[in-house]
Amino acid sequence: MAYGDNDRSRDRRPPRQQREMFDAVCADCGAACKVPFKPSANGKPVYCKDCYKKYAPEKKRDNRRSLF
Numbered sequence: 001m002a003y004g005d006n007d008r009s010r011d012r013r014p015p016r017q018q019r020e021m022f023d024a025v026c027a028d029c030g031a032a033c034k035v036p037f038k039p040s041a042n043g044k045p046v047y048c049k050d051c052y053k054k055y056a057p058e059k060k061r062d063n064r065r066s067l068f
């Protein structure tokens with residue numbers, strides 16, 4: 001019998017980690033919104049979803065569809 005049973009622990013990553021959301025105010029329309037990063041931590045203006053789309057029409061990073 002082979003002794004080397006590859007008992008590698010399964011790749012168990014959490015399905016979808018809930019990101020912490022930060023309260024922010026849209027720099028364009030002034031609406032309150034939530035962003036997955038700390039507002040102005042990176043010096044970038046924060047936009048609500050609608051405005052964000054205008055400014056970042058296509059972002060490949062987050063592949064989730066729009067929620068509405």
Ligand SMILES: [Zn+2]
Nearest residue numbers: 026029048051
């Ligand atoms: Zn806005």
